[in-house]
Amino acid sequence: MISPVNRLTLAAGMVIATLVGQAAAAPVAPSENVTINLIRLLVQQGVLTQDTANGLIAQAEKEAQQARQANAAPVVAAGPTAAPGDVRVQYVPQAVRDQIRDQVKAEVMATAKQENWAQPNTFPDWVSRVTFDGDIRLRDESRYFSGNNSNEITDxxxxxxxxxxxxxxxxxxxxxxxxxxxxxxxNLFRLRARLGMKAVISPEWTAGIRIGTGSDNNPVSTTQTLGGGFGKKDIWLDQGYLSWKxxxxxxxxxxxxxxxxxxxxxxxxxxxxxxxxxxxxxxxxxxxxxxxxxxxxxxxxxxxxxxxxxxxxxxxxxxxxxxxxxxxxxxxxxxxxxxxxxxxxxxxxxxxxxxxxxxxxxxxxxxxxxxxxxxxxxxxxxxxxxxxxxxxxxxxxxxxxxxxxxxxxxxxxxxxxxxxxxxxxxxxxxxxxxxxxxxxxxxxxxxxxxxxxxxxxxxxxxxxxxxxxxxxxxxxxxxxxxxxxxxxxxxxxxxxxxxxxxxxxxxxxxxxxFHLGGTNAKGYFIGGNYGIDKNIYASARWLSASEVYGAPFEVDVMQLELNTRF
Structure with a gap:
């Protein structure tokens, strides 16, 4: 098994060998400056930390020293006599060189993508999994009551x-x-504003949160009547859920x-x-x-x-x-x-x-x-x-x-x-x-x-x-x-x-x-919508309703709206 240090040294050697030609089988004298410069380059690119680089430099110097000492020993194996200062390098087959090169390339690219320096114009992964949407509705509302209505209807x-x-x-x-x-x-001027966030946690799991306006915790309306001395308006938790496919x-x-x-x-x-x-x-x-x-x-x-x-x-x-x-x-x-x-x-x-x-x-x-x-x-x-x-x-x-x-x-x-x-x-x-x-x-x-x-x-x-x-x-x-x-x-x-x-x-x-909410109501409604621009449209409605049973209560409601969504 090739140790991490030796593998990196050998990979660096393969990169240099590829640049200068197929000369791996010939004796090559090690150059300390080239190795150290390569390690420092990897530190600058963020592939290696400084502590790891210091260890590799020390290891490279140690191996170079060992190589010089080995050169001084008599050569036992058959082959040409080594000159002083030469180092014999074991032949590495082309298939092994290709495998090491591809492995180092994959590791470096994975690190680059994870740390986002291979594609500097992209955003972190979580950004692509979170989306926002919302809508704003402006409404002018008028309510017209019949003169025949009872004024003794209890709320x-x-x-x-x-x-x-x-x-x-x-x-x-x-x-x-x-x-x-x-x-x-x-002419009640009213506002509905909602903002939602959806996060894809995994391919099967999704989380969502939405906030919205509202005059109170009424479950059937998020409409807020404006005015009130320009006072600030309330924001409520409108939605919060987990979804599993x-x-x-x-x-x-x-x-x-x-x-x-x-x-x-x-x-x-x-x-x-x-x-x-x-x-x-x-x-x-x-x-x-x-x-x-x-x-x-x-x-x-x-x-x-x-x-x-x-x-x-x-x-x-x-x-x-x-x-x-x-x-x-x-x-x-x-x-x-x-x-x-x-x-x-x-x-x-x-x-x-x-x-x-x-x-x-x-x-x-x-x-x-x-x-x-x-x-x-x-x-x-x-x-x-x-x-x-x-x-x-x-x-x-x-x-x-x-x-x-x-x-x-x-x-x-x-x-x-x-x-x-x-x-x-x-x-x-x-x-x-x-x-x-x-x-x-x-x-x-x-x-x-x-x-x-x-x-x-x-x-x-x-x-x-x-x-x-x-x-x-x-x-x-x-x-x-x-x-x-x-x-x-x-x-x-x-x-x-x-x-x-x-x-x-x-x-x-x-x-x-319709009839200002609830049951015991009958009547008609008419209206229309027109698209002003993409995702912007105007609406008009007239709702006329009266009671089915009980005390007389008839009301007409007119609503003029400008709706947007994003």
């Missing part, structure tokens, strides 16, 4: 957030939190990530991200057919340790979950037509409210045992009921305070059907026709009245009767030169209709613009 989301609220009018003269249903809001067709993602399901904003807002684990499947059967699917488990909310921070009695763990599954297909009918359809089922576990056992907050109890069944976030529309079963004070039964939270009256097992038909028309027009039907399979009016013990407080008609439903429907049409705005001159127009009964789906996760 139950805010009641839960700031409550409990005493509903006994004999002990509390303050109004509950109320929605603005009568005063127009014009288990096979060519299956990808697993965990953390906080974009909606993994094929759906519309009638069920899930376009800004909604999911917390949990999802497995996505995508397989091409042929050039015309493809299958896709998703399975996911998502913790919606963890219960707090106690109904009140100063309570001695802690609550049992009772996590609210979302379990979802979807299967769908793509069909390329011909060059002009394609279909995409999917069926999904979502089970929302334990998000419905629970009526408490008898409790006495008036006597100093910190809370009631069902307070944790209220949702962390709601918009509006779902039927809700008073959670606490408060016993009257025997001393003043009619003047017993009734501080209350509210919970959802219905369970939710949601069936979601989606179908989209894309077609190319004469004149290079493109048309997308989309339909979405949703049915809450768990909707049961009688069960809701039983669960609430008759304490449902909204979706009441003028006769004092409770009205609701478990169905939702959306149809939309998009026509233009392009369905997605990618370049200058792209354009399209769109129109659609939505009908959402109060308990067709949870009201906390869908689009926050």
């Amino acid at each position: 139950y989301a805010k009641l839960n957030e700031s409550g409990p609220y005493d509903v006994n009018k004999d002990t509390n003269t303050r109004l509950p939190p109320l929605l603005n249903t009568t005063k127009d809001r014009e 288990a096979t060519q067709d299956v990808t697993l993602t965990a953390g906080r990530f974009a909606n993994p399901f094929y759906s519309t904003d009638m069920l899930y807002s376009n800004d909604l991200n999911f917390d949990g684990i999802a497995a996505n499947f995508n397989h091409a059967l042929s050039n015309e057919w493809g299958l896709f699917g998703t399975l996911g488990v998502f913790p919606v909310e963890y219960t707090s340790d106690a109904a009140s921070s100063n309570g001695f009695d802690k609550e049992d763990s009772d996590t609210k979950w979302l379990f979802g599954g979807q299967i769908g297909a793509n069909w390329k009918i011909n060059r002009e037509n394609s279909l995409k359809g999917a069926v999904a089922y979502y089970h929302f576990d334990d998000i419905e409210g629970q009526r408490s056992s008898p409790c006495s907050p008036w006597a100093g109890a910190p809370g009631c045992d069902s307070d944790g069944s209220r949702l962390a976030f709601m918009q509006k529309g779902n039927s809700v009921f008073l959670l606490r079963n408060i016993t009257p004070n025997p001393a003043t039964p009619g003047l017993t305070p009734q501080p209350q939270f509210v919970g959802l009256a219905s369970k939710f097992d949601v069936l979601d059907l989606n179908l989209a038909w894309d077609s190319e028309l004469p004149g290079d027009f493109k048309l997308r026709t989309q339909g979405n039907y949703i049915r809450n399979l768990a909707y049961d009016k009688g069960e809701m009245l039983k669960r609430s013990e008759g304490e449902i407080v909204n979706n009441i008609n003028s006769q004092g009767q409770f009205e609701s439903g478990g169905n939702a429907l959306m149809v939309s049409f998009t026509l233009g030169s392009a369905l997605e705005m990618r370049k200058r001159g792209d354009w399209n127009v769109l129109a659609g209709y939505k009908y959402i009964q109060p308990d067709a789906l949870p009201d906390g996760f869908n689009d926050s613009s």
Whole structure:
């Protein structure tokens, strides 16, 4: 085996021999200056460290001394007599010389690439594995309310957030939190800005992080209303996930990530991200057919340790979950037509409210045992009921305070059907026709009245009767030169209709613009988009919606936008 020092010395000799011709078989007197100069050159190029070079120089001097001493000894082997100062060099075959040369070249180039001096205009390896993207949206929004609206619609989301609220009018003269249903809001200047980073850790593993704006931790919108005395705006963690490509067709993602399901904003807002684990499947059967699917488990909310921070009695763990599954297909009918359809089922576990056992907050109890069944976030529309079963004070039964939270009256097992038909028309027009039907399979009016013990407080008609439903429907049409705005001159127009009964789906996760979010809404929307330049486009939308049941509430929303992405 050739030692590292001897191998380097021999390699250096081979390089010199190659430059001066094939003279390796002839006796050559060693030159110390050439060897040392070569070693120093390698130090300058970064191949060798100075400490290693010092060792090689010492070794070279030692071997030269040994060679001079050997020259003084009598020559035993047959051959021509060596003159004083000559050194006999063993013949090295051409194949061995080539092998040593290639090995040294490979080692030097590997070091050069690793330390980035072979290609000085390139960047480190990690730079090529990290990418950034983002978007900025400027929006001018106006909200116009009907003069026939009720001005007594309670904001139950805010009641839960700031409550409990005493509903006994004999002990509390303050109004509950109320929605603005009568005063127009014009020219709200709003901003959405998001910046994401994606890192390829290995061919199978990817990590992603995205930050975004937002007025609060609202899950369905990252839009920030500007103004506020020019105060600084909040930045939130919008996404953070790890993704593993288990096979060519299956990808697993965990953390906080974009909606993994094929759906519309009638069920899930376009800004909604999911917390949990999802497995996505995508397989091409042929050039015309493809299958896709998703399975996911998502913790919606963890219960707090106690109904009140100063309570001695802690609550049992009772996590609210979302379990979802979807299967769908793509069909390329011909060059002009394609279909995409999917069926999904979502089970929302334990998000419905629970009526408490008898409790006495008036006597100093910190809370009631069902307070944790209220949702962390709601918009509006779902039927809700008073959670606490408060016993009257025997001393003043009619003047017993009734501080209350509210919970959802219905369970939710949601069936979601989606179908989209894309077609190319004469004149290079493109048309997308989309339909979405949703049915809450768990909707049961009688069960809701039983669960609430008759304490449902909204979706009441003028006769004092409770009205609701478990169905939702959306149809939309998009026509233009392009369905997605990618370049200058792209354009399209769109129109659609939505009908959402109060308990067709949870009201906390869908689009926050139509009827200002939630369920119990029906109406139409129209709009258009135009490409100003590459990845820059303008949009205009008009959304008009009113209630399905309950107190009158009609609102028109106009949005003018400038969108960019990078």
